[in-house]
Amino acid sequence: MNGFRVLEPGVLSLFQDAGRLGYHALGMTAGGPMDGAAFYWANRLVGNHEGATTLEVAQGGLRLECTGDTSVAVTGAAMPLKINGQTKALWRSYRVAPGDVLELGHATVGLRTYVAAAAGFEAPVYFGSTAVVRREGLGKPLHAGQELVCGASTDTDWALPMDQIPRCEATVTLRVVEGYQVSEFSAGSRELFYRSAFQVSPRSDRMGYRLEGNAVAAPAGERFSEGIAYGAVQVPPDGQPIVLLNDRQTIGGYPKLGTVLSLDCWKLAQCAPGAKVCFEDISLEAAQAAVEEAAATREATALKRSA
DSSP: OOEEEEEEEOSEEEEEOSOOOSOGGGTOOOOOOSSHHHHHHHHHHTTOOTTOOEEEEESBOEEEEEEEOEEEEEEEEEOOEEETTEEEOSSBEEEEOTTOEEEEOBOSEEEEEEEEETTOOOOOOBTTBOOOBGGGTBOOOOOTTOEEEOOOOOSSOEEOOGGGOOOOOSEEEEEEEEOGGGGGSOHHHHHHHHHOOEEEOTTOOSSEEEEESSOOOOOOSOOOOEEOOTTEEEOOTTOOOEEEOTTOOSEEOSOEEEEEOGGGHHHHHTOOTTOEEEEEEOOHHHHHHHHHHHHHHHHHOOOEEOO
């Protein structure tokens, strides 16, 4: 059987596919990879379709023993990778054999890595997806002794060109498309939001990133709860912004300044507590152009064979 045995599960290792789409009406969130680009490249490096199930490893500490020939790729945060005690580069694939041990140290830059195996990992399916969402009781983190099943090794090892590898940073600037509620915020509050540098709170998680810094005065009054978009920037009464991410609630009533451009959300998801976050506004037209350009660049990027 091709796969791995979990020797040590790490701090938090979860099955994640492309997400649980189409169930917001039931109050279920999407889940899925916090760093969509790293997830995409991990799968592509081992020849998978782009939504195949991977492991999302937060902070590190994962150790796996191979139980059958397969191929594996690790992408994302700068998390030291060793195979049989030898240091290996991220953002490329490797063929492994029974008895080989894959080990991830603790992240030095960034927070999350993605481990993809040939044909994707087999995992329980809930409402059409293998994405683990602990808040909703859908799936569980990995545990020691667990057997992971995947496909057979591929014929060729591949690497992402160095100039295409995304870099995690300790200070990130996120582009925001302002929403219809922005007019409820005073000019002073909006100016403060854009010229401030916030810090990532230790209370941040897959549901949302809480930020700490200058309090942005939220407009008074109650609102009807409404659907919450990926990347929505809520401002609760304490004035400390919250950027809602993959495991967000499906509805909410806090006023929203806008939505972080989807291309930038991975940068936030790779931020550890204490990292610095700034914001700048971007027009809807410029945001759409950026998304189209990024998609074209990804499609045109060719992997290279690795020795």
